[in-house]
């Protein structure tokens with residue numbers, strides 16, 4: 001009798017071992033789950049089955065990975081080493097059993113789940129939309145220590161393997177088949193027969209051939225490793241992100257055995273980066289769970305305004321499976337949004353039939369006929385109170401009884417917008433960030449008097465399109481823009497006092513931001529920066545540098561000139577930064593931190609963790625620091 005695994009032996013003597021981690025919605029490889037698996041192997045040592053097929057008994061997927069909660073509780077380097085040894089030894093044992101083994105993978109198969117599969121002789125991926133395979137440990141600041149660094153390079157070649165392990169990118173069933181990660185990608189209805197057939201085929205396990213095999217040879221490893229280090233260095237410094245460098249080292253010098261270099265392992269597990277990235281993982285889980293508090297289910301989304309935001313919101317919802325009607329003043333105004341949507345579908349779906357289906361789901365609707373069928377109506381027309389009032393008055397009488405009516409406004413007050421409505425209680429803000437496809441966060445805005453159900457429904461909708469919903473109370477700039485405003489203002493004041501923009505940006509990139517604040521202003525548009533400054537900076541005079549550039553008619557990236565010169569969407573010949581003065585980054589980030597603290601104090605955002613989560617997922621704030629408030633408290637503790 002096992003708690004987590006179910007074992008059946010069929011008439012051919014094949015053992016089918018199905019994982020159903022008790023008390024969890026997804027399969028995880030906790031210590032208990034691994035211990036039971038080890039007992040199964042003991043039993044098979046006594047009576048070898050004709051073959052072993054490992055599968056999931058859960059519809060939520062194959063195996064999501066190790067139990068990260070156990071990881072969070074590690075309090076010594078020794079325990080961390082024990083945890084690594086647990087999976088490393090067990091999967092080495094699985095790889096050495098004399099009977100054939102096969103992982104039948106349907107749904108997500110990540111981290112330890114993929115490492116278990118890699119230790120099997122064969123792998124079959126079921127080709128349905130949920131199947132994704134990868135080793136995302138690096139995103140948590142750790143390394144795939146249960147055999148991933150040893151076996152993935154042996155199966156798909158070191159370059160492809162390092163690419164997956166260093167980026168955390170996942171493959172769907174077909175791409176996994178093409179990469180050689182699985183032996184077969186099959187339709188769900190034939191998966192069991194295919195598994196049986198392959199298991200009994202007697203075929204030798206997949207082996208690397210040709211160039212890929214040579215690349216994994218110890219002579220070639222230093223060259224591949226040097227190339228990989230160079231690639232990583234473009235994106236992450238070893239000081240901020242030690243794990244990717246450790247992955248390369250462990251593959252190159254220890255054939256993937258993390259236990260061979262305890263000092264390196266201890267440094268990784270004990271680093272603040274790892275703790276903070278694990279924290280960010282749990283913050284993300286918390287945001288996801290906030291979207292589960294309502295059973296609201298939508299089928300049809302109607303978006304009004306096919307501009308930068310509305311067009312991309314509509315495309316994103318269609319990509320995620322909704323029927324979407326997109327309204328603007330004319331068909332001509334909708335056309336560019338449809339063209340952008342087609343590009344997005346092409347990039348994300350990479351399957352002509354699926355792309356066509358997504359295009360069919362996105363329906364141009366110049367007369368607004370979709371409103372009365374929609375479960376969610378999002379207003380994204382230009383930022384003008386009168387225009388929005390007029391629109392809301394037309395929309396309201398046509399709404400279905402429990403439909404969500406939402407605005408994407410950045411700077412108008414929900415309280416002012418809803419005066420046009422007869423029933424303002426279901427009106428909420430659903431505030432997306434630009435570019436919609438790239439930004440994971442969506443703020444769900446509650447004004448006083450809003451129905452709690454409307455907010456919960458809005459959060460559920462946001463989660464259903466695979467974004468992270470953050471509940472925020474109505475206040476100027478909500479959370480994300482409110483904290484960015486004083487940060488960008490301070491950066492431009494620093495330009496006024498003589499710091500070159502390139503030095504300011506370099507200081508913040510070195511701090512860990514994905515983009516410096518001056519480059520960010522150029523990217524957002526300097527007209528928008530001026531307007532945001534007016535509403536969010538409490539009436540203080542705008543920075544001189546900003547006004548001079550705007551008065552000269554330059555608006556940043558979109559006009560080819562701002563604080564920087566721009567060509568083809570890139571800064572032309574980035575000016576060299578002068579030496580970064582000590583303390584510059586701290587002085588620039590402090591206003592952001594202080595504003596975040598004030599917003600928590602005022603209850604605009606529920607608590608410090610949610611503020612950190614919002615700022616990380618809404619601005620890209622250095623994840624390895626765990627959020628601005630976490631950064632401050634760690635600094636004060638140090």
Ligand code: NAI
Nearest residue numbers: 305306307308309310328329380381382383408409410434
């Ligand atoms: P935009 O100017 O690109 O697009 C607005 C669209 O609305 C235009 O295509 C216009 O023809 C259409 N429109 C205007 N009145 C209309 C009406 N009565 N009926 C139907 N269509 C109408 O504007 P953008 O940048 O997309 O902004 C839209 C909203 O999103 C604004 O409320 C803005 O504050 C908000 N927002 C903008 C962000 C950005 O980065 N641009 C980020 C987050 C929110």
